[in-house]
Amino acid sequence: MKKCAPKIRLSSPWFGDEEIAAVSRVLCSNRISMGNEVKQFECELHSFFGRKDTNISCVSSCTAAIQLAIQASGFVHGDEILVPTYTFVATFQAITAAGTRPVPCDIDLDDGFINIDDARSRTTGKTTAILPVLFAGCDGKIGRLQQFAEDYGLKIIEDAAHSFGDENISLRNSILCFSFDAIKNISCGDGGAILTPDDEIAEKIKDIRLLGVIGDTDRRFNGERSWDFDVTEQGWRYHMNDLSAAIGRAQLAKFQAIKQIRCSIARTYVDRLAHLNHVRLLPINFRTAVPHIFPIIIKNGKRDELKRYLERNGIETGVQYKPNHLLSFFNLGYDLPKAMELYNSILSIPIHPLLSESDVIFIIECIKKFFYD
Numbered sequence: 001m002k003k004c005a006p007k008i009r010l011s012s013p014w015f016g017d018e019e020i021a022a023v024s025r026v027l028c029s030n031r032i033s034m035g036n037e038v039k040q041f042e043c044e045l046h047s048f049f050g051r052k053d054t055n056i057s058c059v060s061s062c063t064a065a066i067q068l069a070i071q072a073s074g075f076v077h078g079d080e081i082l083v084p085t086y087t088f089v090a091t092f093q094a095i096t097a098a099g100t101r102p103v104p105c106d107i108d109l110d111d112g113f114i115n116i117d118d119a120r121s122r123t124t125g126k127t128t129a130i131l132p133v134l135f136a137g138c139d140g141k142i143g144r145l146q147q148f149a150e151d152y153g154l155k156i157i158e159d160a161a162h163s164f165g166d167e168n169i170s171l172r173n174s175i176l177c178f179s180f181d182a183i184k185n186i187s188c189g190d191g192g193a194i195l196t197p198d199d200e201i202a203e204k205i206k207d208i209r210l211l212g213v214i215g216d217t218d219r220r221f222n223g224e225r226s227w228d229f230d231v232t233e234q235g236w237r238y239h240m241n242d243l244s245a246a247i248g249r250a251q252l253a254k255f256q257a258i259k260q261i262r263c264s265i266a267r268t269y270v271d272r273l274a275h276l277n278h279v280r281l282l283p284i285n286f287r288t289a290v291p292h293i294f295p296i297i298i299k300n301g302k303r304d305e306l307k308r309y310l311e312r313n314g315i316e317t318g319v320q321y322k323p324n325h326l327l328s329f330f331n332l333g334y335d336l337p338k339a340m341e342l343y344n345s346i347l348s349i350p351i352h353p354l355l356s357e358s359d360v361i362f363i364i365e366c367i368k369k370f371f372y373d
């Protein structure tokens, strides 16, 4: 059968006149590297998170954010980090890029969160941190994870790539890593941010995001460049640039509208799909979360057939994610059955600000038709 090109996209950024004006402003200024726009974006994010005792550092991606957070926490080669296998490969690559070792753990089937008992069973004398992934924004078990981390003396670094805008999240004391890539809740094109209440770690992140040049952030924010400087450790070119920051600022300014649209689509899906026999939904906390992806779990073994059916109807879908322990680079013979079960039954359906109400209804009707016609 001839395959149709997808007409309804799985995800999309929402750019308009505000972002075009922001990019033009920076291009016209002839200063596009890290400078005033990044400074302003960090200030605005600080106000957005509403917490005085925290530090924000903007970087080039969430992958970079995780790597820098690990390095700045002082973890070194050979340290082991507990991480759910069920995440985008970026999480794992960031851990190995920092020289540390990801230890893939199984997940809970209800929400994709790292299974604490499995993590405990994989803890060794080399384990220094746990890196939960807030899959689809689900963080209902974070309290249990915090207790486990405290009991074992582990640091927590959260992969919050899916969770920008969640009101709960900025209240935590862990290091939080956000993504502003093309399709996240706000987008800079590509970008990320690290939130931490630890001043020392924040200071270090600011240096190592700029090739390890000590104190370079302040100089760049003042429109200067260092010529006589020192470097005391490995650094990276992971800072955010002013073009990306300007786009991020425009997105942040319209975040309430983005939130309203994403939440409204997700609520419609919940209202109309939750009662279907063959479908299970994740326990997203709608009081605080802003859904970035909307996965549904197909209980009758027909995930692949449904995927093909929706695609024939012009609806793009996704399978998020292929567990990392299946990838040659990270496969050390792990058996993680719950992650496999989720992988074989999950399907992400479209959610983004450019979806119309009729698109959403059409998607729902197609899913119902597939199961019941």
Ligand SMILES: Cc1ncc(COP(=O)(O)O)c(C=O)c1O
Residues within 6 Å of the ligand: 060, 061, 062, 063, 064, 087, 088, 090, 091, 133, 159, 161, 162, 178, 179, 180, 181, 191, 192
């Ligand atoms: C769970 C998760 N972690 C990390 C990342 C990496 O984010 P970035 O593309 O900003 O590096 C992503 C991106 O999709 C993600 O979904």
